[in-house]
Amino acid sequence: MTLEAAGFWGVAVVLLASSLAVVLTPNLFHAVLFLAVSLVATGVVFLLLQSPFLFAVQLLLYAGGVVTIVVFAIMLTEQLVGGRIVQTSRYVLNGAVLAAGFFVAVAGFLIRSDAPAPGRAAPGDPTAEIGRALAGPYALPFELLGVLLVSALLGALYFARSDD
Incomplete structure (x- = not known):
């Protein structure tokens, strides 16, 4: 081994x-x-x-x-x-x-x-391929995911705040 x-x-x-x-x-x-x-x-x-x-x-x-x-x-x-x-x-x-x-x-x-x-390992630079995919065909879903995470954080802050 x-x-x-x-x-x-x-x-x-x-x-x-x-x-x-x-x-x-x-x-x-x-x-x-x-x-x-x-x-x-x-x-x-x-x-x-x-x-x-x-x-x-x-x-x-x-x-x-x-x-x-x-x-x-x-x-x-x-x-x-x-x-x-x-x-x-x-x-x-x-x-x-x-x-x-x-x-x-x-x-x-x-x-x-x-x-x-x-x-x-596969030929090529996987980091560059991931970057091209995130900036190319997956740019919109990636940005929408960011908006979703920020809205979830804001919602959690809203519900966690005290009423006094």
Whole structure:
């Protein structure tokens, strides 16, 4: 086993364990911390796939930005409610069965597909290709996503403000 494969399997174990902890932890703040670990581990997978740009985007936008927004949302919600928020996982068995079925379906699809075996990285600069796609045919959806996120943030601020 190569060092890269051992690193991947180590990151995969951390990713799987932290993802399960997000779902099964009753303390909502601890769940967000496990979410941060899960998002960082996903970024490391991008790094192992030789995609440093996606690694940086994953760390900055998701592990940094999204987790920060969720922490603020929890703090504001606990302030409005006046107590600790505890999440309950009532449907763990149903979720596990659904996840196992989804895993079997994806594994079956991958086994039957004619995709080539992984090899070297694709030729060309993937960062430049992503930039051209975001500035070209996907410019309008990208801008609309920005407007949606800003309006969601403004709506959250409106509902979180106090009435006094």
